[in-house]
Amino acid sequence: MQHGQSSTRSTISNNSCNTIFENSLKKEKEPDTDQLPLIDISSLTGVGSSTFLEKQKCKRQIIEASKQWGFFQVVNHGISNELLKKMNDEQMKLFGQPYDEKSNKKVSLSNSFLSNAYRSGTPTPTNQFSWFEAFHIPLSDIRSGNPQNPNNNTLRTTIEKFTTTLSELALKIAEVLAENVGCDAKGLAGYFAENCSEKTCYLRLNRYPPCPISSDQVVGLMPHTDSDFLTILYQDQVGGLQLVKDNKWVTVKPNPQYLIINIGDLFQAWSNDLYKSVEHRVMTNNKFERFSAAYLLCPSHDTVIQSKGGPPLYKKFSFGEFREQVQEDVRKLGRKVGLPRFRL
Numbered sequence: 559m560q561h562g563q564s565s566t567r568s569t570i571s572n573n574s575c576n577t578i579f580e581n582s583l584k585k586e587k588e589p590d591t592d593q594l595p596l597i598d599i600s601s602l603t604g605v606g607s608s609t610f611l612e613k614q615k616c617k618r619q620i621i622e623a624s625k626q627w628g629f630f631q632v633v634n635h636g637i638s639n640e641l642l643k644k645m646n647d648e649q650m651k652l653f654g655q656p657y658d659e660k661s662n663k664k665v666s667l668s669n670s671f672l673s674n675a676y677r678s679g680t681p682t683p684t685n686q687f688s689w690f691e692a693f694h695i696p697l698s699d700i701r702s703g704n705p706q707n708p709n710n711n712t713l714r715t716t717i718e719k720f721t722t723t724l725s726e727l728a729l730k731i732a733e734v735l736a737e738n739v740g741c742d743a744k745g746l747a748g749y750f751a752e753n754c755s756e757k758t759c760y761l762r763l764n765r766y767p768p769c770p771i772s773s774d775q776v777v778g779l780m781p782h783t784d785s786d787f788l789t790i791l792y793q794d795q796v797g798g799l800q801l802v803k804d805n806k807w808v809t810v811k812p813n814p815q816y817l818i819i820n821i822g823d824l825f826q827a828w829s830n831d832l833y834k835s836v837e838h839r840v841m842t843n844n845k846f847e848r849f850s851a852a853y854l855l856c857p858s859h860d861t862v863i864q865s866k867g868g869p870p871l872y873k874k875f876s877f878g879e880f881r882e883q884v885q886e887d888v889r890k891l892g893r894k895v896g897l898p899r900f901r902l
């Protein structure tokens with residue numbers, strides 16, 4: 559599959575991104591960054607006790623990081639280290655199955671919540687290649703998993719626990735960000751709960767195999783922005799995630815106890831460019847395989863995105879229109895154009 563063709567993330571390559579991408583393909587070693595904001599969100603998640611002032615501080619940090627970086631890391635997120643480890647173990651087992659099994663060519667995954675969920679990188683029209691494989695799973699499929707498939711049952715229950723907490727966390731973060739662009743708390747609770755449901759949100763399980771090819775044309779995952787409100791990412795200790803900050807690629811120092819949150823295109827449009835949907839990518843590694851899991855907060859296709867706070871920079875669009883435009887651009891141009899298509 560062309561990366562992003564049927565998912566909410568897609569490669570992006572407008573002019574400025576091309577420059578970044580070309581520089582980036584030289585694969586020079588970028589320093590890890592310890593500067594990526596790390597936010598203690600215990601006051602939001604209720605892990606431990608906290609005061610009103612601590613909660614206000616936490617909200618301010620989330621808003622600042624979303625404006626300056628479009629990315630931040632969180633601790634005290636409410637998912638235990640045991641559950642994170644279990645998730646990683648289950649992911650290893652799942653991807654460890656023979657290709658025919660996991661890609662659903664054999665029957666063992668069919669009729670399970672994983673049927674038709676498998677994806678892997680294929681060359682782009684410009685012969686660039688993403689060295690990954692993934693399962694793209696709508697949350698509603700997880701809950702309706704087939705209990706008769708004992709192999710996948712611990713996987714399913716682990717994913718279910720993991721995504722239940724992530725769903726709550728995603729809504730809390732979304733509400734903090736939306737409240738700051740002038741939405742009253744009552745209206746907000748309705749907006750996200752009504753428009754983002756388990757039918758519209760996804761979990762992506764990613765595996766980046768060790769890559770023996772050293773070529774500028776091969777990356778773990780092509781530069782892209784996420785076509786959602788926000789993404790919550792869990793990554794293992796291997797590293798390879800990079801994001802653009804001040805026109806340079808910086809490497810995120812991996813810490814498997816943190817979760818990483820990034821703003822997607824919809825929040826950038828909604829906030830009238832206050833929050834940044836920042837390009838990111840994954841580099842390859844010739845020694846180690848790498849695992850990550852991404853939770854994507856997406857609305858239903860008929861949800862309307864309307865810029866708030868100041869004269870609008872984007873025309874009103876529905877998520878369905880956005881997705882169709884992305885898919886059409888990927889089909890016709892081989893790349894996602896994304897938000898610039900909707901700019902006034």
Ligand SMILES: O=C(O)CCC(=O)C(=O)O
Pocket residue numbers: 567762764779784791793799838839840849850851852
């Ligand atoms: O694996 C990663 O670190 C990033 C994954 C990602 O960007 C995505 O799934 O959209």
Ligand SMILES: [Fe+2]
Pocket residue numbers: 567782783784789838
């Ligand atoms: Fe992404």
